[in-house]
Amino acid sequence: MKKTFLLSILFSTYISYGTAQELENHSIPEEKTRVIVITDGEADDRASMVRFLLSTNEFDVEGIINSSSQFHWEGGKGWNAFHPVEWIKEYIELYGKVYHNLLLHDKRYPSPEYLLSKWKVGNIKGNGEYEERTEGAQFIAKTLLTEDHDPRPVWIQAWGGCNTLASALKIIQEDYPEKMEQVADKMRLFLIWEQDKAYQEYIRPNWEHYQIPTIISDQFDCMAYIWNKVLPATVQSFFQKEWMTQHILQGHGALCEAYPNKKGAFNAEGDTPSFLHNLSTGLRNMENPGYGGWGGRYVKVRNNVWMDPKPSSEYNYPTGQYGFDNSWSKMMEHYTDSAQVAMRTRYFQPLWRWLDKVQLDFAARAEWCVKDYASANHHPIINLNLQSLDLNAQPGETIKLDASQSKDPDGDLLKVHWWMYPEAGSYKGNFHFESEHPKTAFKVPQDAHTGETIHIICEVSDNGEPALTRYKRIIITVNH
Structure with a gap:
């Protein structure tokens, strides 16, 4: 019973999709x-x-x-x-x-x-x-x-x-x-x-x-x-x-x-x-x-x-x-x-605010100098349910967010962290958004004005050693 409980906690936080073989033709990152x-x-x-x-x-x-x-x-x-x-x-x-x-x-x-x-x-x-x-x-x-x-x-x-x-x-x-x-x-x-x-x-x-x-x-x-x-x-x-x-x-x-x-x-x-x-x-x-x-x-x-x-x-x-x-x-x-x-x-x-992830990225690259592929860690690949990362929405509108189809080239478990980056957007209301669930929803604040922008970060980290992180940024423009 105790073991089942612990596993349920683990998989409420982490998701696991993909193996190195499955991702062989899928892991091409953004252009250089x-x-x-x-x-x-x-x-x-x-x-x-x-x-x-x-x-x-x-x-x-x-x-x-x-x-x-x-x-x-x-x-x-x-x-x-x-x-x-x-x-x-x-x-x-x-x-x-x-x-x-x-x-x-x-x-x-x-x-x-x-x-x-x-x-x-x-x-x-x-x-x-x-x-x-x-x-x-x-x-x-x-x-x-x-x-x-x-x-x-x-x-x-x-x-x-x-x-x-x-x-x-x-x-x-x-x-x-x-x-x-x-x-x-x-x-x-x-x-x-x-x-x-x-x-x-x-x-x-x-x-x-x-x-x-x-x-x-x-x-x-x-x-x-x-x-x-x-x-x-x-x-x-x-x-x-x-x-x-x-x-x-x-x-x-x-x-x-x-x-x-x-x-x-x-x-x-x-x-x-x-x-x-x-x-x-x-x-x-x-x-x-x-x-x-x-x-x-x-x-x-x-x-x-x-x-x-x-x-x-x-x-x-x-x-x-x-x-x-x-x-x-x-x-x-x-x-x-x-x-x-x-x-x-x-x-x-x-x-x-990013430097822990920056240093872990450096550590992984250092390991690439001496380890084979199977023994090292590699960056996760984020897949979202959205056709565009630039959205238009009205105050009070709910936007469904889903990163559950994200993958990892090493088959590692993935942890998803959604958060609102207030300094990056023009909306400055007293509103907070954060979620640890791969599938979540964001409700546009009621006091947001037309033309204001809200930045939502999807942060996905694996549980490899060293843990690696990649992101997707969703920019919501408010309209009425």
Whole structure:
């Protein structure tokens, strides 16, 4: 009797559908995102590169470019010293040592030879220098100018300064001015701060009016060097020595063994949010930076430029360069007053709310480096009863939600969690929705007004080791 009772509890929470054989032709995820990485090679860039390379099955990598920043440039002294550009080649070679094992888990992983062909050296000789037409700048320009009839945008991630990107865009402006609008329409930018003067001095006055979707992030800093000061304790455990050593640093192949760390603990990956934003998790955040996803959530501040939500009404967005010197994160880093600490925690929440799942995803990819398919875990596949994820509904209308046909490639049990993401929608009424049942119903609140939006997240996690999660976002637009 007791055993029957326990099983009934288990299966009221988890569902189980599918085996690896059944899903062999069913597990193709969403289309890959086109990306260009521009990096100044700091220690946290090198840590981010390990995770990035393990995530390249999700991307079409168009370029990996050395650049400088206000912090590191060729000829810089002491802390400003520039890490030799060959580190990218070395990391790709380490990736090559685990590449064939990664293929066991996803045939879409690019070859080391392909990645090496995309590695170029950009503007590295000074802080913010963008006049020289370096190989890296010309490579970016050529990529953006190529008329390949591919409708997918190119996401350019500035892990360091914007100077090599500025040089590339200056080449286009000077040599192909008639193509500037076409190129701008192709670009999406994710900047980890403005780490030199190039954005304000050249890109903003010459390109921003083309309405290029541009994220300039400060909330990334909770994954950088201050993580152990600002992350909630429940999240910090995924970054501490015991977890990192067990799941990443030891016994996971050559690439993970090279991961820069702090005596076995997480050191920093300040640049990682830029490509977490580009992962196809199902959160649809690439449609709109205000939706929120693994790379954070942002608000539009001018043109099509998006920055972090204000910590409080007393804060004002910068009129010029947004970076280390006027960072809200740095302003709040040393807060000790309980009210200020709570405000800082809320400020970083758009990013840290996902970080346990982000770290488990990293752990699974680390295992793909050394385990065969049957011994590792893989992401669940969500199947909903809806023909569209964009719905129209009236106040008081009931919407039936059903994720019971979701599947897992490893045959694991699946747990479904439905929840309303109030910050992402425009409806701001006092209404809460949450359910742990695969089949549930959502009743549109009676006080919702025409045109307001409500975001419902379907979160599906398996019970594998490490547990993996994927999402579907349903956006309800209210009408009368």
